[in-house]
Amino acid sequence: MEVARYWRTTKQRYQLVGEKCPQCGRRIFPPRDVCPVCGHEARTAVQFSGKGEVYSYSVVHVAPEGYEKFVPYIVALVRLAEGPLVTAQLTDVDESEVWIGMPVEMVTRVLREDGERGMLIYGYKFRPALPVNNQAPQAAAQPMRTPLPKANGVHPEPVLQAAMP
Amino acid sequence: MRDVSIIGIGQTPVGEHWDKSLRELAYQALLAAMQSAGVERVDALYVGNMLSGELTAQEHLGALIADFAGLRGIEAIKVEAACGSGAAALRVGYMAVASGLCDLVACIGVEKMTDQQGSTVTSALAMAADAEYEALQGLTFVSINALLMRRYMHEYGYRKEDFANFAINAHANAVNNPYAMFRSPITAAQFAEAKPIADPINLLDSSPIADGAACVILAPTSIAREFTDKPVRVRAIAIATDTLAVHDRRDPLYLEGGALSAQKAYAMAGVGPADIDVFELHDAFTIMSALSLEAAGFAPRGQGVRLAMDGEIGLNGRIPITTMGGLKARGHPVGATGMYQIVEVAQQLREEAGLNQVKNAQLGMAQNIGGSGATVVTTILERI
Known part of the structure; x- marks a missing residue:
C-alpha cells in the first residue's frame, strides 16, 4: 500500500490548495514551490476557488489499472479562474454536453480504487457549474445529482458530499 | 571535442x-x-x-x-x-x-x-506523464494527445480528416520497409472510418505498441x-526539456522543448530547416507530427497540418517525413523508437533506403519526443 504517498497530497486533491508567488503574484497549481514565471520561491499556500472552464476534453475508453470500472470517462484540461490549467475528469455530464469554454466547478469524488480491499483515492473532478442564484438553500439541502446507472450494469461512482478533512 | x-x-x-x-x-x-x-x-x-x-x-x-x-x-x-x-x-x-x-x-x-x-501497457506508458497530477486523474497517453488535438482543431479550425495524410504517407512508405510492422497502404476513406480510441483520436491516428x-x-x-x-557524421545532437505535465506548459499547443532542442541542434550544425532533406519526426499520433513540424521550424504555428494536406511531406515533397513508415507504420517500440529514427536517417544518407530513397539526401534530421514533449532530442546527420 502507498498510504503516505496519497496522504501527503490531500490538501491539493481535496481542497485545491496551490501556491502564490510572493514576488510576481502568480497563482500556481499544482504546487511546485518555485514560481514557473519568475523563479522565486513560492511557498505561500492559497486555496483556489474551484471555478474554471473547459480548455479541452476527451473520453477514455481503455483505462489504466485501477480505473477500469469508471470507463468511459471524460478527461479535460480545465482553465481555473485564477489562471493555471489543471488536468481532471469531468463528472455529472454526458460527453455530448461538453464544449470548449464550458463553465465548470470542482467537486470531490473517487478517483481510483485499488481492488475490492484496497484504498479508495479521492480527489477533485469538475462538473458543469451550477447556477448560483437558483434557490441556493434548497439546492444545498438536496443530495448532489448522481449520474444514472450505465446501461451495461456498471454502478455509478460513489458521490462524496462533504469536504474531506 | x-x-x-x-x-x-x-x-x-x-x-x-x-x-x-x-x-x-x-x-x-x-x-x-x-x-x-x-x-x-x-x-x-x-x-x-x-x-x-x-x-x-x-x-x-x-x-x-x-x-x-x-x-x-x-x-x-x-x-x-x-x-x-x-x-x-x-x-x-x-x-x-x-x-x-x-x-x-x-x-x-x-x-x-x-x-x-493492454491495461498494463496503458498504465506503464502513463508513467511518462506526471504521476500525481495527470496519471492519478486517469489520464492515458492517448487521451493526453486527444486533449491537444481537440484544442488544436478548435483554435486553428481544422477538421479531423485534415490529419489523414500523416497516416497515409507513413503507411505508403512502410510498404517498402522490410523492418516495418504495417506494410500495407491505407486510404482516406479507411482513415475516416477508423475506430475511435479517444475522440478525436482514432486507430489510424495512433502508432502501435x-x-x-x-x-x-x-x-x-x-x-x-x-x-x-x-x-x-553526427553534425548535431541536442536534448531539451519542457514541463513534465501538459497543464504546466505556457501554451500546450507549442512544443517548447521541441523548438529549443531543434534550435540548439541547428546552431550546433550551423544549418536551418531549409537545409534538411529528410526529417524523421515523432508521429506517435498525427497531432504530434503537426506540433513537431512547427517546433522544428518547418511550418508556422497552426500550419503543421497544412504540410500534410498540401502533399509536402511525401518522398518528393518539400520536407519528406516518416520515410520508412514512422512510428505509425514502422511501429513504436517506445524506448527503441529514437534509435530506429537514427538508423532510418542513416539509411537515407547511405543510399540504403531502397524504393524509399530520397534523391540526393545530404542532411537528415530526427526528432525523438519523450512523453508529450517533456524531453525532446533533435539529431542532425550528414552524408560524408
Whole structure:
C-alpha cells in the first residue's frame, strides 16, 4: 500500500490548495514551490476557488489499472479562474454536453480504487457549474445529482458530499 | 571535442516477437550493427529503454545486454527518457566519443512490450506523464494527445480528416520497409472510418505498441573510414526539456522543448530547416507530427497540418517525413523508437533506403519526443 504517498497530497486533491508567488503574484497549481514565471520561491499556500472552464476534453475508453470500472470517462484540461490549467475528469455530464469554454466547478469524488480491499483515492473532478442564484438553500439541502446507472450494469461512482478533512 | 560519426547500423523487424526476449532483440540489433561496422568489440554500450522494469521485470539492462552479447567487462548503462530514451542513449554515446573518453561505442534502443496485456501497457506508458497530477486523474497517453488535438482543431479550425495524410504517407512508405510492422497502404476513406480510441483520436491516428531493437556504432570521424566507406557524421545532437505535465506548459499547443532542442541542434550544425532533406519526426499520433513540424521550424504555428494536406511531406515533397513508415507504420517500440529514427536517417544518407530513397539526401534530421514533449532530442546527420 502507498498510504503516505496519497496522504501527503490531500490538501491539493481535496481542497485545491496551490501556491502564490510572493514576488510576481502568480497563482500556481499544482504546487511546485518555485514560481514557473519568475523563479522565486513560492511557498505561500492559497486555496483556489474551484471555478474554471473547459480548455479541452476527451473520453477514455481503455483505462489504466485501477480505473477500469469508471470507463468511459471524460478527461479535460480545465482553465481555473485564477489562471493555471489543471488536468481532471469531468463528472455529472454526458460527453455530448461538453464544449470548449464550458463553465465548470470542482467537486470531490473517487478517483481510483485499488481492488475490492484496497484504498479508495479521492480527489477533485469538475462538473458543469451550477447556477448560483437558483434557490441556493434548497439546492444545498438536496443530495448532489448522481449520474444514472450505465446501461451495461456498471454502478455509478460513489458521490462524496462533504469536504474531506 | 572530437567529431563523431556512425560507422554501423542494425535493426530488428518491428512487431510482436512472441519468440524473442528483450535481451535477444537487443543482441540481434547489436550484432547487425557491429557486423555492419566490422568491429568485434566496443568500449562502451548505452541502452535506451523505457519500460523493461515495468513490463518484463528486468532492469539493469546495461550489464544484462553486455553479458548476453559476450562483451563482459565493458562500460554499459541504461538511459531513460520515456519515449525519448532511444535518442537519449545516442546523446550519451556521442558525448563519450566526442569527449575522447571512448573510441568505439554501441548505442541501442530496445523495448519489449507484448509480454503484457493492454491495461498494463496503458498504465506503464502513463508513467511518462506526471504521476500525481495527470496519471492519478486517469489520464492515458492517448487521451493526453486527444486533449491537444481537440484544442488544436478548435483554435486553428481544422477538421479531423485534415490529419489523414500523416497516416497515409507513413503507411505508403512502410510498404517498402522490410523492418516495418504495417506494410500495407491505407486510404482516406479507411482513415475516416477508423475506430475511435479517444475522440478525436482514432486507430489510424495512433502508432502501435511493438517489440523491437535498433543500434548504431559510433567512432571518431577521423578513423571512421577505416571501418566503413559510408560513414554518417553526427553534425548535431541536442536534448531539451519542457514541463513534465501538459497543464504546466505556457501554451500546450507549442512544443517548447521541441523548438529549443531543434534550435540548439541547428546552431550546433550551423544549418536551418531549409537545409534538411529528410526529417524523421515523432508521429506517435498525427497531432504530434503537426506540433513537431512547427517546433522544428518547418511550418508556422497552426500550419503543421497544412504540410500534410498540401502533399509536402511525401518522398518528393518539400520536407519528406516518416520515410520508412514512422512510428505509425514502422511501429513504436517506445524506448527503441529514437534509435530506429537514427538508423532510418542513416539509411537515407547511405543510399540504403531502397524504393524509399530520397534523391540526393545530404542532411537528415530526427526528432525523438519523450512523453508529450517533456524531453525532446533533435539529431542532425550528414552524408560524408
